[in-house]
Amino acid sequence: MGEGPLVLGIETSCDETGVGVVRGEVLLADAVASSVESHARYGGVVPEVAARAHLEAMVPTMHRALDESGVALDDVDAIAVTVGPGLAGALLVGVAAGKAYAFAAGKPLYGVNHLAAHVAVDVVEHGTLPAPCVALLVSGGHTHLLHVREVAGGIEELGSTLDDAAGEAFDKVGRLLGLQFPGGPHLDVAARAGNPAAIAFPRGLTGPRDAPYDFSFSGLKTAVGRWVAACERAGHEVPVADVAASFQEAVADVLTAKAVRACRDVGVADLILAGGVAANSRVHALARERCDGAGIRLRVPRPRLCTDNGAMIAALGARMVTTGVPPAGLGVRTDPGLPVTGMAPAGR
């Protein structure tokens, strides 16, 4: 412990301004400023509101991270910044800041894939990633099943969602049930008082001929909408807790069944559950239950590290330094649509 490259990570892909500091696999600081409350009244993240908030929060968040870690900018070995995927205007604030800090401090700049970083952050919780492993990455914008040989550049996608991301389904169903934005955490709470077996909602793409590692949540979202509408038409009060619990059960069931199957098929004994939806209590609990039953070791970062933060960017940056990935340099570009397997786009 206490060894490895000292890396500062900057994250601005969505509505959290994050700056984290990691030494090798040890977390030294994790400062986050969120603009989530500014978006709540719109019912979703407004890109321009997020970008404005990043500009205001960048320097203060940097100071909090440096203070928390007790590290000076001059001491770090490298600066890492999210280059994609994410909201275009939001990404640019972080990348511009990352370049300026790297240039001013004379440090190499690494361009980090936000999605891979969600997986990489688990090292600060549970140590070096087992290689290979399978990762289920579930967030507001993404749902991917990954075969991870090396998190810094050796990721193969097994499957992904064909329509809505799992977290997006949570937000949409949350809105349908009159819950606050973001839907995920509020729905999780509402579901605790409900019966997960009350309503048999559909499990998308789980037929014998369906793609085994792909996901579809738009049919489920539609089914919940129809069920709620029918209930209202009949003049009944919508049983919010039961609908929430039954919907959440359907999502957790499909996610964990496919993840466990992927581990078996690929022949790995370790599953990493990552991304904002990994913080959902039922997804986490069912994954634990099924992994235990199948003899698979499950790793899930604490909820705070599942949502967007700078520590995850620093963690993957440190891994990139360790494995000899070359720095991206000051000309690096952003890529709002960067695929989960993609690396930083070089400058011209």
Added chain:
Amino acid sequence: MLVIDTSTPAVTAGVVDVASGVVLAARATVDARAHAEVLTPSIAAALAEAGIDRRDLTAVVAGAGPGPFTGLRVGLVTAAALADALRIPAYPVCSLDAIAAAAGPGRTLVASDARRREVYWASYAGGRRRSDPDVSRPGDLAGRLPELGCTAMAGAGAALYADVLGLPVVAPAYPPVGALAGLATARVLERAPPEALTPIYLRRPDAAPQAMR
């Protein structure tokens, strides 16, 4: 001092000697989509050309707009981060003021391209801005020109809508490094307290939510 402006498609970086006002190096890359990609490399190149080590800089001056948001923010966050890391003060200047200063002391309309068929503008007389910067349709602005009494206009927005606005177009099209520096020289010399680099947005954000976390 280091000078930055990204309020227009010209990604501008330069190094100016504070005492003499001499521009030691200046770069302007006209590419509306490459602000973040180009800016820090341009700053590095300008410093190299000027023969100035970044650690010898005494202040950062940044054009605060008005300008299209995404590019404008790139310049301001870059300026804020550089000033923070180098522990030197940063000062904002109004980007339209820099165009006006370079255009001369006449009764000048300065207009930059605000996209969406609008311009950011302000009017000047005797080297002074006569009102806060605003954003308008060129047609509406043309209707106000008699009352403003301008005799010439500068800025890329003026050139773009020259046929609607109808005044003779004079240089410059974009905020020049020397003029940007001049607007902050007094503050740099008297070591005024650093100021927040707040963008001049003039427009509210579009409230179309998009989920992505």
